[in-house]
Amino acid sequence: EPHAKRSKKSTFVPTSDIVDALRKEGFVPFLATQMRSRQNPKHSKHMIRFRNENDDQAKDYSHELVLVNSHDGTSPYVLYAGIYRKASDTGLIVGDLVPNIKVRHNKDPIKDILEAASRLQDMFSVVDERITEMKAYNLEISEIIKLAESAVEIKYQDKPRAITAAELLVSRREEDRKMDLWTIFNVVHENMIKGGLAGTATTNPDRTMKTKPIRNINENVRVNVDLWNAADSILPKAAVTEEAEQLDEVTETVAEQAETIASLKKQVRALKRALKAFQKPQEQVKEKHAA
Numbered sequence: 001e002p003h004a005k006r007s008k009k010s011t012f013v014p015t016s017d018i019v020d021a022l023r024k025e026g027f028v029p030f031l032a033t034q035m036r037s038r039q040n041p042k043h044s045k046h047m048i049r050f051r052n053e054n055d056d057q058a059k060d061y062s063h064e065l066v067l068v069n070s071h072d073g074t075s076p077y078v079l080y081a082g083i084y085r086k087a088s089d090t091g092l093i094v095g096d097l098v099p100n101i102k103v104r105h106n107k108d109p110i111k112d113i114l115e116a117a118s119r120l121q122d123m124f125s126v127v128d129e130r131i132t133e134m135k136a137y138n139l140e141i142s143e144i145i146k147l148a149e150s151a152v153e154i155k156y157q158d159k160p161r162a163i164t165a166a167e168l169l170v171s172r173r174e175e176d177r178k179m180d181l182w183t184i185f186n187v188v189h190e191n192m193i194k195g196g197l198a199g200t201a202t203t204n205p206d207r208t209m210k211t212k213p214i215r216n217i218n219e220n221v222r223v224n225v226d227l228w229n230a231a232d233s234i235l236p237k238a239a240v241t242e243e244a245e246q247l248d249e250v251t252e253t254v255a256e257q258a259e260t261i262a263s264l265k266k267q268v269r270a271l272k273r274a275l276k277a278f279q280k281p282q283e284q285v286k287e288k289h290a291a
Contacts, residue, residue, distance in 0.1 A: 013109050015069060018077075019048065021110045026053050027065055027117060030084070031091065035217045045070045047217045049082060049091055052121065061085045061131070063124045065117050066093055068217060077103040079116045080221070081123060083131075087175060088190045093221060095228035097130055098123045133235055134182035143234055144169065144184055150230040151188045154223055162199035162211055168192065185231040192223060 019029055027050035034046040050065040064082035069075070081098040084091050101116040103109055139147075148165035156162075168188045171177050176187050191197055195213040214220050 012105065015046065015048070018067070018110060018113055021114060022050055022065070022117060025114060025117065027051070028053050033215070033217060045075070045217050047220070049084070051084065060087060063121070063127070064091060065120055066091070068221065076105065077109060077113055079103070079113065079120060081120045081127060083127065085186055087173065088186055090186070090190050090193055092189060092228065093224035094127055095225045095232060097228070097232060098127060130232070130235070131182060134185065134231070135180050137181045137235060138179045139181055139184055139234070144179075147184060147231060147234060148188055151192055151227055154226045154230065155192055160202035162202050162209065163197050167197045167199065181231060181234060185227070189227055192227065193220070
């Protein structure tokens with residue numbers, strides 16, 4: 001049911017119609033969550049994760065399109081590039097690497113949503129490259145601690161903290177006991193999203209408690225995006241040495257070329273002087289004969 005305060009120009013389209021349209025384009029819904037409004041239980045926000053039925057099943061993860069929308073149309077449709085990690089059964093949302101796309105409730109939102117889905121699908125090659133880079137980069141201990149501490153800040157912000165960075169680094173399976181950025185990032189992500197970690201009650205330091213999973217859609221998106229960005233911010237350090245070496249090679253080549261050009265210019269000037277010196281006596285001889 002559309003919200004009474006929606007603009008008259010906006011169009012109410014049932015989410016089921018959008019799901020059907022995306023399904024026809026090969027995007028199959030795999031997970032749907034809903035968050036009801038406290039002010040009006042009839043209106044709610046939902047998040048649906050779609051996977052492309054033609055996606056490469058050999059990889060250890062799948063591409064996802066993540067659609068967030070309010071049931072009553074009070075907020076725009078938002079599409080995110082997502083990743084489903086098979087080992088941990090968790091859904092990630094790609095951060096600033098692939099910006100989300102907002103679609104208004106206009107005359108033909110389904111058409112705009114399909115176009116947005118196609119644009120995001122085209123960007124997954126960039127995501128794959130970034131994941132490959134993350135897997136190839138082994139973290140230093142200081143970088144692992146930095147990522148975990150950033151995650152705690154992201155989760156609790158200015159609220160009392162029930163857990164420390166150390167709890168977020170406990171892997172839940174043998175295959176996740178690695179030092180590469182992709183694995184550590186996913187260990188931290190799984191612990192944050194799924195909860196279940198032993199911690200200290202924020203209201204009573206003498207009482208222990210277990211962290212809760214993040215079910216709130218807005219919070220889930222915020223934590224997902226911010227955590228991806230935190231992990232991504234570490235990655236450039238992996239390429240600094242290689243990029244610096246490449247830059248040095250380019251700089252050296254440019255310097256050599258500059259020296260060659262300078263030498264050639266010097267030779268050209270010398271040839272011009274020699275030619276001028278040769279031509280001057282010839283001109284004097286011509287003048288004498290003319291006289």
